[in-house]
Amino acid sequence: MSIRHGLLALLEGGPRYGYQLRTEFESRTGSTWPLNVGQVYTTLGRLERDGLVAPAGEDGAGHALYAITDPGRAELHAWLGRPVESANPPRDEPAIKLAMAVCSPGADPAALIRSQRERTSAALREWTRLRDRAGTDGRDRRDRPNGPNGPEETARLLVLERLILAAEAELRWLELCADRLADGRAAVPSASDGGREG
Structure with a gap:
């Protein structure tokens, strides 16, 4: 931003x-x-x-x-x-960290996936809570005579929805990573082979 x-x-x-x-x-x-x-x-x-x-x-x-x-x-x-350039995505620390862990002897990619999943799930719960509470002032939005509270509430909701969808996508990606590791499609090198796969 x-x-x-x-x-x-x-x-x-x-x-x-x-x-x-x-x-x-x-x-x-x-x-x-x-x-x-x-x-x-x-x-x-x-x-x-x-x-x-x-x-x-x-x-x-x-x-x-x-x-x-x-x-x-x-x-x-x-x-x-101007649209935001998608061809050059920002550096994604969880992806970089997991890519390095998969290739690092002594690393535990499965533990990294578990801890990231917990953190992302907590963030998803918080953003969902904020979205659900945004502008309700104790009443359901449908009960308001003028609908949602205008552009500021809409702006907050748009940002929160983006964060929620990104967190949901990250959780799906983490599940894919866990499945890939469990299937043995990504063998983690051991210290005895000097970090090289055989």
Whole structure:
């Protein structure tokens, strides 16, 4: 996630100060990507340096406000219009770790799969809980006269659904890995053969 573009998107709604941007960013992303307020101000400084935001005075409490500029708006809309490149997927630590474990004498890939499955299952339960609670304020969403609570709730739900589906896919992949190891299709080298398969 591009934090700079996320901040530009928030500033398109009007001037804001750093802590406000941090809070709104976390709210819109379902509190799944926490931001350090120092990171927000560092990013704002870079955006200002690049001419994408500008100081916009202070609010009534003396907070320094920032506003998006026309070049910032153009940058934001160019970013929003570009699909995320799928041909170069981000590094996937569980996949890299398991690939290394399978080829490492003394490693226990099955234990790695079990511990990753537990961690991913816990994350899946938490994201599902957050999704199910999002914006319900104690009432079923169908009972609301105006339906879901608008764009912020929708944004949170979209992010949480993405995380849930990714966790479900990872659990399926881990099951496939466990089956492959159990079938002997991936023989783990022993220390006696110097890490080479015979």
